[in-house]
Amino acid sequence: MKDKRILYVSSEVIPYLPETEISSMSFEAPRMVNSRGGQIRIFMPRYGNINERRHQLHEVIRLSGMNLVINDLDMPLIIKVASIPKERMQVYFIDNEDYFKRKATLTDEEGNLFPDNDERAIFFAKGVIETVKKLNWSPDVIHVHGWLASLLPLYLRDYYANEPLFNHSKIVTSVYNSGYKGTLDKNMMNKVKFDGIPEDKISDLSKPTYSNLMKVAIDNSDAIIVGSEEIPDELVKHLKSVDQPVLEYKNPEEFADAYEAFYQTEVLV
Numbered sequence: 001m002k003d004k005r006i007l008y009v010s011s012e013v014i015p016y017l018p019e020t021e022i023s024s025m026s027f028e029a030p031r032m033v034n035s036r037g038g039q040i041r042i043f044m045p046r047y048g049n050i051n052e053r054r055h056q057l058h059e060v061i062r063l064s065g066m067n068l069v070i071n072d073l074d075m076p077l078i079i080k081v082a083s084i085p086k087e088r089m090q091v092y093f094i095d096n097e098d099y100f101k102r103k104a105t106l107t108d109e110e111g112n113l114f115p116d117n118d119e120r121a122i123f124f125a126k127g128v129i130e131t132v133k134k135l136n137w138s139p140d141v142i143h144v145h146g147w148l149a150s151l152l153p154l155y156l157r158d159y160y161a162n163e164p165l166f167n168h169s170k171i172v173t174s175v176y177n178s179g180y181k182g183t184l185d186k187n188m189m190n191k192v193k194f195d196g197i198p199e200d201k202i203s204d205l206s207k208p209t210y211s212n213l214m215k216v217a218i219d220n221s222d223a224i225i226v227g228s229e230e231i232p233d234e235l236v237k238h239l240k241s242v243d244q245p246v247l248e249y250k251n252p253e254e255f256a257d258a259y260e261a262f263y264q265t266e267v268l269v
Contacts, residue, residue: 001260002037004268006030007139007169009043009128011146013091015084016050017105021228022146022176024252027084029143032256034089041137043128045120045148046080046093048103057082057093063134068126070119071191075099077127094127106148106180113180117148118188118208122195125151129160138165141267143172145227147179150213151192153220158197170267173221175235177228179210211235218242223267225259 010026017023030040046057063079078095094100099120107113114120129152132139144152153171160166185191189205204212211234218224224239226249239246245266250258 001033001263004033004038004141004263005040005137005139006033006038006263007041007043007132007137007142009142009144009149009152011045011124011148012105013042013044016044016055016082016091017047020178022174022178025174025227025255026145028252028255029259030089031087032259034087036260040089041132041135041139042089042091043131044091044093045105045124046078046095046100047105048101049105050093052080055082060092063131066130068123068130070123070126071194075123077123077130079127079131092131094124094131096123096127099123113182113184115185118184118191121148121151121184122155122191124148125155126159128152129155129163129166133163133165136165139169141170141172141263142166143174143225144217144221145174146176147210147213150217153217154192154197154201155195157220158201159195170222171220172223172225172263172267173214173217174225174227175214175218175231175239177231179214179232182209184208184213211238218244223247223262225262 008030012023013026014023030042033040057080060079060081066077067074068077075096080093080095083090188208189202192202204215211232214235215238223245225247229249247262
C-alpha cells in the first residue's frame with residue numbers, strides 16, 4: 001500500500017462513537033493502510049453527541065464557509081478536525097447547525113429515524129467531496145462505510161463526474177447488516193433529481209429503503225466488500241447480479257491482508 005492514497009468516508013468511527021461493526025472497521029481499515037505505508041484521510045459527520053472538548057475537535061477555517069445547496073436551500077458547511085490519539089490519523093468532520101447539532105446520530109430517543117436523514121446524507125456526500133477538492137488531495141481509492149455515506153458513489157459518478165481530481169479514483173463500498181426499518185423521506189428521489197441526476201440512475205430511491213439505498217451505492221461503485229457475516233437477502237441477490245468484484249466477509253482477525261490484497265489486485269487495476 002506504500003504511498004497509495006485511501007479516502008475513508010463513514011457514518012461512524014471509533015473512538016468518536018460507540019463500537020459497532022461499521023465504526024470499528026472505519027478505524028481498523030485506515031489504521032492498517034497507515035501502518036503499511038499508505039496515506040489516509042477519514043471523514044465522518046460531526047453529530048451533536050460527539051464530545052468536542054474531550055476529543056479536541058477544532059474548526060478548520062480555511063475549509064469552512066462554503067454553502068451547499070440541498071433541495072434549493074443554502075446550507076453552510078463547517079469542517080472540523082481531530083487526531084486519533086497514538087495513531088497519527090486525522091479525522092475530518094462534516095458539520096452543519098441544522099443537520100448535525102442535535103444530540104443524537106440517526107434516530108430520536110424512541111428509535112425513530114430523523115425525517116431529514118435523506119438531506120443529511122446528500123449534505124454529507126457533497127460536503128466530503130467539496131472538502132477533498134479544497135484539500136486538493138486526489139485519492140486512489142475511496143472506501144465508503146454506512147448508509148448515511150452511501151450517496152457518495154452516486155454523486156461522484158454523476159454530479160461530480162467532470163471533476164478531474166477524482167478521474168482515477170476507484171470507489172469501494174462496504175455493505176453491512178446495519179440498516180433501518182421503513183424508508184427515508186418519500187421525496188428523497190426528487191431531492192437528488194434536483195441536483196440534475198437522471199431518474200433512471202436513481203429509480204430505486206422511489207422507495208428509499210435501506211436495501212434500495214445500498215443498491216444505488218453498489219451500482220455506482222467499482223468494487224464491493226461484504227462487511228457483515230449476514231446481510232439482507234435482497235442485497236445478497238443484488239450482489240450476485242453485478243459485474244464488480246466482491247470480497248466476501250472477513251472477520252476482524254483476517255481482514256487486514258484480505259483488504260490489502262483486494263485493493264491491490266481487484267480495485268487498483
